Amino acid sequence: MKALQLEQPKTWKTVDIPEPSAPAAGEALVRIHRVGVCGTDLGGYLGKFPFFSYPRIPGHELGVEVLAVGEGVTNVVVGDKCSVEPYINCQKCYSCRRGLTNCCEHHQTLGVMCDGGLTEKMILPARKLHVANNLTYEQSALVETLAIGCHAVDRAAVKSGENVLVIGAGPIGLSALEFIKVAGARPIVADISETRLQFVREKMGVTDTLKVTGEDADIEQLDAMTSNQRADVVIDATGNHHSMARSLELAAFGGRVVYVGITQQNLNFPHAPAMHRRELTLMASRNALSRDFTRIIELIEKGTIDTQPWITHHAKFEDVAASFPSWTDPETGVVKAVIHVD
Numbered sequence: 001m002k003a004l005q006l007e008q009p010k011t012w013k014t015v016d017i018p019e020p021s022a023p024a025a026g027e028a029l030v031r032i033h034r035v036g037v038c039g040t041d042l043g044g045y046l047g048k049f050p051f052f053s054y055p056r057i058p059g060h061e062l063g064v065e066v067l068a069v070g071e072g073v074t075n076v077v078v079g080d081k082c083s084v085e086p087y088i089n090c091q092k093c094y095s096c097r098r099g100l101t102n103c104c105e106h107h108q109t110l111g112v113m114c115d116g117g118l119t120e121k122m123i124l125p126a127r128k129l130h131v132a133n134n135l136t137y138e139q140s141a142l143v144e145t146l147a148i149g150c151h152a153v154d155r156a157a158v159k160s161g162e163n164v165l166v167i168g169a170g171p172i173g174l175s176a177l178e179f180i181k182v183a184g185a186r187p188i189v190a191d192i193s194e195t196r197l198q199f200v201r202e203k204m205g206v207t208d209t210l211k212v213t214g215e216d217a218d219i220e221q222l223d224a225m226t227s228n229q230r231a232d233v234v235i236d237a238t239g240n241h242h243s244m245a246r247s248l249e250l251a252a253f254g255g256r257v258v259y260v261g262i263t264q265q266n267l268n269f270p271h272a273p274a275m276h277r278r279e280l281t282l283m284a285s286r287n288a289l290s291r292d293f294t295r296i297i298e299l300i301e302k303g304t305i306d307t308q309p310w311i312t313h314h315a316k317f318e319d320v321a322a323s324f325p326s327w328t329d330p331e332t333g334v335v336k337a338v339i340h341v342d
Helices: 039-046 137-156 171-182 194-203 216-225 241-250 271-276 290-302 317-327
Strands: 002-008 011-016 027-037 061-069 081-084 121-125 129-131 163-167 186-191 209-211 231-236 251-259 281-284 311-316 336-340
Touching: 002 317, 011 317, 027 137, 061 137, 081 137, 129 290, 137 171, 137 231, 137 251, 137 290, 137 336, 163 171, 163 241, 171 186, 186 194, 186 216, 194 209, 209 216, 216 241, 231 241, 241 251, 241 271, 311 317, 317 336
Parallel strands: 163 186, 163 231, 186 209, 231 251, 251 281, 311 336
Antiparallel strands: 002 011, 027 061, 027 121, 027 336, 061 081, 081 129
8 A cells, every 4th residue: 555755854755565454452453534744744854853763654643544443442443533642652661650651761653753644544552542433534633733732731730810922833832822722821922923923813813922033022022911920831832942942031930831842952041040030840741641632522522622723734645745845834824734645
């Protein structure tokens, strides 16, 4: 069967791979219908994502259909539409034993450290499938992106009424934004792109936006928005080491700073005037937990999260190589591209 492989950065190749065998105990055979494209995929395409290896079949945001199940599988049945939790954890390490499956010591993300879903069918651990029969396949493919933001907001313990600054209005920042709103907090979104900020205002219903330049004026604008208090929580979704270091200066006294973006660079920030004086809490947020997927599917079913604004671009399987370069440019207006495999 056909699959799309990144042979090396910026080089797509259509390859033939074997049809999957019958699922073993605890496994399920699924057909891939939709694959979402996120910053990880774009970073892998550009050769900039730290955990990506080549050659690799990408694809971890998946809307799938169950074709067959192995012995002992009870959480899904043939015909179920599902969202996929693409974080393959060992279930044995110290992290897994404590329920921290998102940061398993032997973690493998589909489409990043091991081959993913840009193909027709694949075998998956059935425990990584979340039934979403009331969602479309496109909505199912969105769940993983939303889960990243859900976990970041949970890490920050966002409370109703707090000022929460999201830096970076790409898909991960927007996913955090959804759960800031669910928590009843006040979202403020910062980005260098006016196009993205316009999308946030017009499509996501957020009135407080900040076009940042890296100058002192950024802090002055935030002070004006927050009565000189700054942000109770800062969630940096940029993956830019300059932004991540500066994010501490944007936090309120006693505030929390969450890095959900990833950089390979070292971070340098002022400890005494920013970290220590303000007694900040600094934390990372990696992947998501199984419970996040269940929660998000329910929120979409209830209409609490509106997925309509999210998907801005589409491509057929055979058109991915031609479409992908434009998706790396935020000024094209891409928020979430979805690949149609079937």
